[in-house]
Amino acid sequence: MREPSNQGGKQAPSLIALPERERSPWWELGRRVLAALGILVGTVALVMIDRGGYRDAGDATAADPLGTVSLIDAIYYTTVTLSTTGYGDIAPVSDQARLVNAFVITPARIAFLVLLIGTTLEVLAQRGREMFRIARWRKHMGHHVVVIGYGTKGRSAVDTLVNNGLDRDHVVVVDPSPEALAEAHADQLAVITGDATRREVLRRAGVATADQVIVTTDRDDTNVLATLTVRQLNPDAFIVAAVREQENAPLIRQSGADSVIISADAVGRLLGLSTLSPTLGSVMEDLLTYGDGLEVAERELLVTEVGVPPQSLPDQVIAVVRDEKVYRYFDPVVTLLARGDRLVVVRPAKELPWAPRPGTHNEDFASDHGDG
Numbered sequence: 001m002r003e004p005s006n007q008g009g010k011q012a013p014s015l016i017a018l019p020e021r022e023r024s025p026w027w028e029l030g031r032r033v034l035a036a037l038g039i040l041v042g043t044v045a046l047v048m049i050d051r052g053g054y055r056d057a058g059d060a061t062a063a064d065p066l067g068t069v070s071l072i073d074a075i076y077y078t079t080v081t082l083s084t085t086g087y088g089d090i091a092p093v094s095d096q097a098r099l100v101n102a103f104v105i106t107p108a109r110i111a112f113l114v115l116l117i118g119t120t121l122e123v124l125a126q127r128g129r130e131m132f133r134i135a136r137w138r139k140h141m142g143h144h145v146v147v148i149g150y151g152t153k154g155r156s157a158v159d160t161l162v163n164n165g166l167d168r169d170h171v172v173v174v175d176p177s178p179e180a181l182a183e184a185h186a187d188q189l190a191v192i193t194g195d196a197t198r199r200e201v202l203r204r205a206g207v208a209t210a211d212q213v214i215v216t217t218d219r220d221d222t223n224v225l226a227t228l229t230v231r232q233l234n235p236d237a238f239i240v241a242a243v244r245e246q247e248n249a250p251l252i253r254q255s256g257a258d259s260v261i262i263s264a265d266a267v268g269r270l271l272g273l274s275t276l277s278p279t280l281g282s283v284m285e286d287l288l289t290y291g292d293g294l295e296v297a298e299r300e301l302l303v304t305e306v307g308v309p310p311q312s313l314p315d316q317v318i319a320v321v322r323d324e325k326v327y328r329y330f331d332p333v334v335t336l337l338a339r340g341d342r343l344v345v346v347r348p349a350k351e352l353p354w355a356p357r358p359g360t361h362n363e364d365f366a367s368d369h370g371d372g
Contacts, residue, residue, distance in 0.1 A: 036115045039108050040078060046100060047074040053097030057089045081105060082112045142209040144170040148196040148226050149217035150180040153242055153263065157214050158189065172205045197225040199233065207233045215241040215257070220248040224255050231256025287346065295349045301341045308337055315345035 047054065048071060056067030069077075069090065077090040092098045145161060147154050150173045158171055173184045174196045184191045194201035196217065207213060213230050215223050220243045227241050241257040243249055244264045252260055274281025286293040298321070310317035310329040320327045320334040321342040327334045334341070 032115045036112055039112045039115075040082065043078040043082060043105055043108055044071075044074045046104060047077055050094075050097050050100060053092055053094030055091055055093045057091075082109050084109065084113070141172070141206045143211045144172055144206060144209070146172050146174060146202075146205050146207055146210045146213045146230075148174045148213065148215045148230075150175045150184050150191075151216070151218060153216040154214070155183070155187070157216065158187070172210075174201060174205050197222060197229060199229055202226075202229055202233055207237065210234060210237050212238045212240065215239065220244055220252070224248065224252050227252055227257050228255040292349050294346055296344065296346055298342055298344050301337055301339070301343060305337055306339055309335060310337060310343070313343070313345075315343065315347045317343050317345050319344035 047069070051069035051074065054069045054077070056069050056073055059067030059069075059073075073090060079085075080087055092101050145166065147158055150158075154173070154175075158173075161171065162168060168188050169190075172190050172192060173180065174192045174194065175181070175184070176193060176195055181191050181193055192201060192205045194204070196202060196215075207230050213234070215226050215230070217223055217226065223241050223243060227239055230237060230239055238259075239257045240259045240261065241252050242261045242263050243252055244262075246262050246265055249260045249262055270281060270284055273284055283294070287296055296318075299315075305313060310320060317329045319329060320331075320337065321344065322334060322338070322340070326344075337343075
């Protein structure tokens with residue numbers, strides 16, 4: 001699968017691009033220009049076929065009172081007629097030519113003008129609508145997720161967020177490549193086209209008001225610089241960054257990343273596990289795949305679960321989050337669950353009656369009740 005292109009080096013200025021909902025106005029423009037040319041060529045052909053029914057005052061002589069209408073004359077007559085200029089030096093004189101003008105060329109003239117005016121208005125209206133959409137998007141953008149790099153990892157991250165309830169309107173992609181722009185638009189995502197290591201590009205993406213930022217380009221040095229710039233613009237954002245090599249993980253943490261995913265180590269470990277035990281590798285892959293089989297999730301503790309051991313819950317608890325610290329399920333500190341705990345569980349991807357999901361069965365969260 002394609003990874004996003006290098007974001008380092010000199011790049012063109014950033015460009016905000018919202019996903020298109022209709023055909024491109026340039027496609028419409030090209031179609032209308034072709035139609036206008038068709039009308040022009042067709043009218044020239046009609047005049048040339050019936051050129052004996054026209055009088056050319058400029059070429060008229062005593063011997064030839066009508067004058068000779070050449071191809072250039074036909075093109076000239078067609079252009080001034082369709083544009084409604086009508087100098088009158090060339091005019092239809094025969095009944096047949098006049099009827100053709102009345103019932104063929106006049107409707108063609110109207111269609112030609114409609115195409116010209118309609119195309120101009122369409123382009124202007126499209127630009128106005130796009131400016132309005134961008135202004136409205138800027139006004140409502142906040143507490144969103146910025147994804148820097150829309151390659152394989154970036155797309156998977158967005159899919160996971162969307163599958164867990166995040167609205168696509170609250171995701172902004174930053175990537176310099178046209179391929180990423182097309183793919184993100186196909187996924188109905190807003191895109192900032194530009195180099196994510198530049199402050200102006202990140203400002204356009206609304207990094208200063210974002211809740212989370214995912215940094216996943218194809219270069220570790222770009223990820224480090226982008227993370228550092230994001231942290232300077234937004235000290236409170238939760239930054240998740242990917243690096244290819246283990247040796248770069250401390251550097252990106254120092255740059256401000258809250259969570260660092262080492263892609264090479266993760267893939268290598270999965271390959272090793274699959275080699276030693278294909279079954280274990282299959283289970284691990286299942287845990288990392290959303291929608292089928294098993295999934296890893298974090299949820300709040302329910303009222304009915306307070307005071308019970310983690311091992312007794314329907315969900316397979318693998319960790320307990322208490323006072324912002326993570327404890328393994330077998331740690332003596334979390335022998336019994338307490339109010340305010342959060343659970344990291346392995347559960348079926350599809351909901352089952354015995355594995356209630358908080359918020360789907362009107363359950364009460366333990367954090368919603370006092371200790372009295």
